[in-house]
Amino acid sequence: MKKFYKQLLGIFLVAAILFGGIAAKSMMSSASNAKAGEAKPKNTKAEKMEVHFIDVGQADATLIMCDGHAMLIDAGDYSKGTAIQNYLQKQKVKKLDYLILTHPDSDHIGGAPVIITKFEIDKVFISNYEKDNKTYQKLIEALDNKRLKYTTPEVGTQYSLGTAEITILAPNGTYNNPNDASIALMLQNGENKFLFTGDAGEDAEQDILKTDIDLSADVYKAGHHGSRTSTSQKFFEAVSPSCAVISCGEDNSYGHPHAETLNTFRMNGVKVYRTDEDGTIIATSDGKKITFNVPASETWKSGEPNGNSSVWEAPSQKQETETPEPKEQDADKADTDEITYVLNTKTKKFHKISCDSLPNDNRKDSSESRENIIAQGYQPCKRCNP
Ligand SMILES: [Zn+2]
Numbered sequence: 237m238k239k240f241y242k243q244l245l246g247i248f249l250v251a252a253i254l255f256g257g258i259a260a261k262s263m264m265s266s267a268s269n270a271k272a273g274e275a276k277p278k279n280t281k282a283e284k285m286e287v288h289f290i291d292v293g294q295a296d297a298t299l300i301m302c303d304g305h306a307m308l309i310d311a312g313d314y315s316k317g318t319a320i321q322n323y324l325q326k327q328k329v330k331k332l333d334y335l336i337l338t339h340p341d342s343d344h345i346g347g348a349p350v351i352i353t354k355f356e357i358d359k360v361f362i363s364n365y366e367k368d369n370k371t372y373q374k375l376i377e378a379l380d381n382k383r384l385k386y387t388t389p390e391v392g393t394q395y396s397l398g399t400a401e402i403t404i405l406a407p408n409g410t411y412n413n414p415n416d417a418s419i420a421l422m423l424q425n426g427e428n429k430f431l432f433t434g435d436a437g438e439d440a441e442q443d444i445l446k447t448d449i450d451l452s453a454d455v456y457k458a459g460h461h462g463s464r465t466s467t468s469q470k471f472f473e474a475v476s477p478s479c480a481v482i483s484c485g486e487d488n489s490y491g492h493p494h495a496e497t498l499n500t501f502r503m504n505g506v507k508v509y510r511t512d513e514d515g516t517i518i519a520t521s522d523g524k525k526i527t528f529n530v531p532a533s534e535t536w537k538s539g540e541p542n543g544n545s546s547v548w549e550a551p552s553q554k555q556e557t558e559t560p561e562p563k564e565q566d567a568d569k570a571d572t573d574e575i576t577y578v579l580n581t582k583t584k585k586f587h588k589i590s591c592d593s594l595p596n597d598n599r600k601d602s603s604e605s606r607e608n609i610i611a612q613g614y615q616p617c618k619r620c621n622p
């Protein structure tokens with residue numbers, strides 16, 4: 237009889253351990269991969285989180301560290317891979333929990349092969365937009381060499397990074413423009429919220445709005461390096477940030493950040509931080525408040541020729557004087573050599589890349605010097621005086 241009870245107790249114990257183990261395991265995976273809106277245990281205490289907007293010139297790379305965990309969003313262009321590697325090592329990052337490559341433009345994925353080769357990485361997320369070029373091939377090769385799986389995360393899915401929580405907001409479908417196919421995400425630590433949208437343009441912003449996920453954030457990483465093609469009015473209102481960080485290169489050929497974007501920030505009392513002026517910008521969150529390593533920029537200087545949004549037009553006037561602008565094509569330009577000028581092969585005029593009368597037809601992007609272009613019989617545009 238006693239023996240029987242012992243056996244029964246033994247079986248019961250084994251079952252309890254097994255069942256407990258399975259239950260704990262499934263709880264763990266659901267905590268790191270739960271759908272937005274599902275009930276799940278909230279972190280009670282937020283640990284310190286640092287968000288490093290690394291100065292990578294006219295490109296993007298953001299390192300986030302929280303409670304011993306690390307994530308990198310974008311990896312600059314190919315010339316910055318090693319600099320980002322060094323930066324991560326200086327921050328004592330040994331392993332990345334997540335590598336998120338918002339979209340396949342070279343200013344976002346170019347440096348990724350170095351990072352993939354040098355660091356242990358748990359999860360890799362890439363956009364669903366595939367490119368047929370060398371930069372993209374090198375990325376996929378590096379991932380395959382490391383036998384790393386890569387997926388496009390689903391909108392609404394949540395992941396954790398220490399005490400911080402990541403909610404995927406985009407891409408909401410497929411797009412015929414790599415910028416719009418950017419992965420967007422909300423990063424929340426305690427009460428502090430940071431929004432990242434890659435280079436998503438207005439169409440993609442509209443689709444993010446349609447998800448009905450709360451977009452309000454304290455810090456908004458200005459979409460597409462502060463381009464006027466992002467940060468559309470409705471989207472900005474939904475985010476309603478108190479701070480914006482712009483990652484762009486000094487004197488970049490795109491004219492980023494554009495005056496319109498700076499005006500939106502300025503009119504709404506948004507503090508602006510810029511990598512072209514201050515280098516790497518570090519925001520630290522303790523779950524309740526966010527502090528920056530540098531004071532906010534007060535130049536309000538746009539990257540456009542003669543650009544200074546401190547000569548500031550009211551938005552109503554602006555709309556009247558604004559001429560319809562040609563569609564931006566920076567997405568693809570980013571993959572060629574640095575574009576110096578845009579040629580019109582018909583009128584034989586050449587323009588600065590930031591000129592507001594760039595040709596739609598007969599357009600040829602050149603990476604040659606001014607002298608060479610003139611030698612080919614082109615004349616400088618009178619509007620932008622290249
Ligand atoms: Zn970009």
Ligand SMILES: [Zn+2]
Nearest residue numbers: 341415435567
């Ligand atoms: Zn882009």
